[in-house]
Amino acid sequence: xxTGVHVAGIGMTPFGKFPQRGLEDLGLAAVLAAVDxxxxxxxxxxxxxxxxxxxxxLLGRENGVGQLVMAAAGVRGIPVTGVxxxxxxxxxxxxxxxxxxxxxxxxxxxxxxxxxxxxRPEKGKPLTSDGMExxxxxxxxxxxxxxxxxxxxxxxxxxDAADLAHVAVKNRAHAQHNPYAQYRDPISAExxxxxxxxxxxxxxxxxxxxxxGAAAALVVSDRVAARLDRKTVRVGATALLSxxxxxxxxxxxxxxxxxxxxxxxQAGIGPEDIDVAEVHDAFTVTEVIHYEDxxxxxxxxxxxxxxxxxxxxxxxxxVSTSGGLMSKGHPLGATGIAQVHEIVxxxxxxxxxxxxxxASTGLTHxxxxxxxxxxxxxxxxxFSV
Amino acid sequence: xxTGVHVAGIGMTPFGKFPQRGLEDLGLAAVLAAVDxxxxxxxxxxxxxxxxxxxxxLLGRENGVGQLVMAAAGVRGIPVTGVxxxxxxxxxxxxxxxxxxxxxxxxxxxxxxxxxxxxRPEKGKPLTSDGMExxxxxxxxxxxxxxxxxxxxxxxxxxDAADLAHVAVKNRAHAQHNPYAQYRDPISAExxxxxxxxxxxxxxxxxxxxxxGAAAALVVSDRVAARLDRKTVRVGATALLSxxxxxxxxxxxxxxxxxxxxxxxQAGIGPEDIDVAEVHDAFTVTEVIHYEDxxxxxxxxxxxxxxxxxxxxxxxxxVSTSGGLMSKGHPLGATGIAQVHEIVxxxxxxxxxxxxxxASTGLTHxxxxxxxxxxxxxxxxxFSV
Numbered sequence: 001x002x003t004g005v006h007v008a009g010i011g012m013t014p015f016g017k018f019p020q021r022g023l024e025d026l027g028l029a030a031v032l033a034a035v036d037x038x039x040x041x042x043x044x045x046x047x048x049x050x051x052x053x054x055x056x057x058l059l060g061r062e063n064g065v066g067q068l069v070m071a072a073a074g075v076r077g078i079p080v081t082g083v084x085x086x087x088x089x090x091x092x093x094x095x096x097x098x099x100x101x102x103x104x105x106x107x108x109x110x111x112x113x114x115x116x117x118x119x120r121p122e123k124g125k126p127l128t129s130d131g132m133e134x135x136x137x138x139x140x141x142x143x144x145x146x147x148x149x150x151x152x153x154x155x156x157x158x159x160d161a162a163d164l165a166h167v168a169v170k171n172r173a174h175a176q177h178n179p180y181a182q183y184r185d186p187i188s189a190e191x192x193x194x195x196x197x198x199x200x201x202x203x204x205x206x207x208x209x210x211x212x213g214a215a216a217a218l219v220v221s222d223r224v225a226a227r228l229d230r231k232t233v234r235v236g237a238t239a240l241l242s243x244x245x246x247x248x249x250x251x252x253x254x255x256x257x258x259x260x261x262x263x264x265x266q267a268g269i270g271p272e273d274i275d276v277a278e279v280h281d282a283f284t285v286t287e288v289i290h291y292e293d294x295x296x297x298x299x300x301x302x303x304x305x306x307x308x309x310x311x312x313x314x315x316x317x318x319v320s321t322s323g324g325l326m327s328k329g330h331p332l333g334a335t336g337i338a339q340v341h342e343i344v345x346x347x348x349x350x351x352x353x354x355x356x357x358x359a360s361t362g363l364t365h366x367x368x369x370x371x372x373x374x375x376x377x378x379x380x381x382x383f384s385v
Numbered sequence: 386x387x388t389g390v391h392v393a394g395i396g397m398t399p400f401g402k403f404p405q406r407g408l409e410d411l412g413l414a415a416v417l418a419a420v421d422x423x424x425x426x427x428x429x430x431x432x433x434x435x436x437x438x439x440x441x442x443l444l445g446r447e448n449g450v451g452q453l454v455m456a457a458a459g460v461r462g463i464p465v466t467g468v469x470x471x472x473x474x475x476x477x478x479x480x481x482x483x484x485x486x487x488x489x490x491x492x493x494x495x496x497x498x499x500x501x502x503x504x505r506p507e508k509g510k511p512l513t514s515d516g517m518e519x520x521x522x523x524x525x526x527x528x529x530x531x532x533x534x535x536x537x538x539x540x541x542x543x544x545d546a547a548d549l550a551h552v553a554v555k556n557r558a559h560a561q562h563n564p565y566a567q568y569r570d571p572i573s574a575e576x577x578x579x580x581x582x583x584x585x586x587x588x589x590x591x592x593x594x595x596x597x598g599a600a601a602a603l604v605v606s607d608r609v610a611a612r613l614d615r616k617t618v619r620v621g622a623t624a625l626l627s628x629x630x631x632x633x634x635x636x637x638x639x640x641x642x643x644x645x646x647x648x649x650x651q652a653g654i655g656p657e658d659i660d661v662a663e664v665h666d667a668f669t670v671t672e673v674i675h676y677e678d679x680x681x682x683x684x685x686x687x688x689x690x691x692x693x694x695x696x697x698x699x700x701x702x703x704v705s706t707s708g709g710l711m712s713k714g715h716p717l718g719a720t721g722i723a724q725v726h727e728i729v730x731x732x733x734x735x736x737x738x739x740x741x742x743x744a745s746t747g748l749t750h751x752x753x754x755x756x757x758x759x760x761x762x763x764x765x766x767x768f769s770v
Contacts, residue, residue, distance in 0.1 A: 053447065053448055054447065056442050056447045056515070057441050057442065057445065057447055060442065060515060060516060062438065062439065062442055062447060062469055063438055063469045063474070063754065063760070064516065064754050064757070064760035064762075066627075067759055067760035067762070068516075068760060070627070071759035071760070076627065076628035076629045076759065077627070077628065077640075077643060078626065079624075079625035080470075080625075080762070081468060081470060081480075082468065082477075083466060083467065083468060084447055084467040084469060085448055085449075085465075085466060086448045086449060095464075099484055099488050100484055102487075102489070103484045103488055105387075105484070105487070130446050130447055130448050130449055131445060131446050131449065131453075239464075240464035240465075241462055241463065242451075242461065242462070242463065242464065243455065243456055243461035243462065243465075244462045255462075258462060368448075369449050372449070374452055374453060374461065375449035375452035375453060375456070376452075377449075377452070377465070
């Protein structure tokens, strides 16, 4: 059970392609926004977990990213741990910050996520997943993998690519109200379907973009939460699981269902209690599968929930109100903490035109490391006010 | 304060250059040895922290190393977090395992460290530190940095390179009794001084070697420790600090002294209580500086302690009984956990010919990230029986 842990402050940069901004610059902006939001000073941070997934291979910086950012903030002499877990690196950093507060050793811990994907060290070489260079040469990249998943899933439920396009449309509609989102101009299902084919049935607008960005969350103990003027948000669960199931065979992510069950049990709530969720919508198809695998809808009803508008703003359980990975963007290490940013914003009732009325319980879900099922990871966090 | 956390099992591979062995193979051997040592089964492991510092840049594997090793051990479906912190990556993974047990969420957590340095992706290119490619082109590599530190330190205390050579001689003498050590043939001070000059005053045999290897430690709660037949070792402190002080200017590591003070305070003991220590002897000079900076000897008396034999086996406070980084080897991510391996072996009284008689309190110290003082890190752990 997770108790006595709160998010007291959040901050992030807009996501996008920023050739002139480095990791320190992006990270610093997120950290300063988070401490300002909490009404704390950065010197009150007692420990840091920094999530990043590709800074070593893309920028020659496999270690020390968190330290660089903290030095830029004028903070030295505290523990800083670098955390990597594929696309769930930010979620994992957040989780470790939660655990650090639970130990009782620290009252104010920073979870930081930062990534810069708009650079590539060697022009012309594909940006492959870890350990997949060989397969990458043959085109077995993430879109190809998730296209296989899509084929399995669509065959199972008897839906088609035209149905899936509505995920992109919905998330772009949400993103127009989020100033941090990488893409904010509304799109139509027609545009999604006729955009360039990447891996059938996934077109360009069926895939999330790459980009740069940073996000930060200040995780605090009961003691600090009690003395802050700021409304804080309780962390109810932190679940992380790796390596189970083959989604290309089943069209489902067993690792997600297992992580979700762990999270619901930790928090003592069920999926029916969730008011708003940010899921790992790296591709249109994955969002609807996640509805099912995170138990947010009955088996086989993912597409139905989507088409009925139940997961749109104003629906029963709005998903990806931030625009999601599809439109807000997906700078790997920052993504999981940006999800926390959105859910905290919603639960504080500060989401403006994209506010989910009366939201009091939220879920974040990040996944990664697919292509090799042994390393695939799922992270689920639950929040409440 | 750290309480209720124990090391129940340890395992490691020999350190050396093993072109035929991959990360999974090395890691698996360490994990199986650790669970066997504890009298547990790998399926009883509830969470994993995997430390590695260069697997991304050298092997294209920045994420998922821990998952690969666990899958090789037949364990899937548990949380696995990748941890990076330069040469202290293994120590940091160990620390996070300790914190995870302290949360009360887990009773059996694995700290794993693995690295493979005997491969280089692009022949002819220097193996530079993170973020130091530019400086590396001009020869500002770790030996050059620590040569500057050595100059400052030797000038301060009025000692010379011939004095420092005795660190290499001592640690090699210790290593001859350690079957896991990379180099075990005794060497003389003359050999150390006349070996190839790397960066004045540091000769080849004044520097630790590069190599491959893995180490694992099972960290358990009171509840599990109580039911095991195996003698367990208590973890008394875990201190991690980043980014303070410039050792080239002072000949000292302020970050180490600050980390050591945090650790002694956590454990409620002083340096005078330490019976045996493993320090980060990446270079001869750093070992003697560490005596001083970790407060194991009075200021200015590091070389005196060395030459008087106080830090040799049979002396007042034997240091690097495993052979240290100098002779046991330094596969970055594995190093910190291999230090835990040695201290646990000593405190259980199982070190054979290199046993420190009656040792009941031990210290490990790993550092890294120098060259850029903003990111430099120090990790100090204390253990007792």
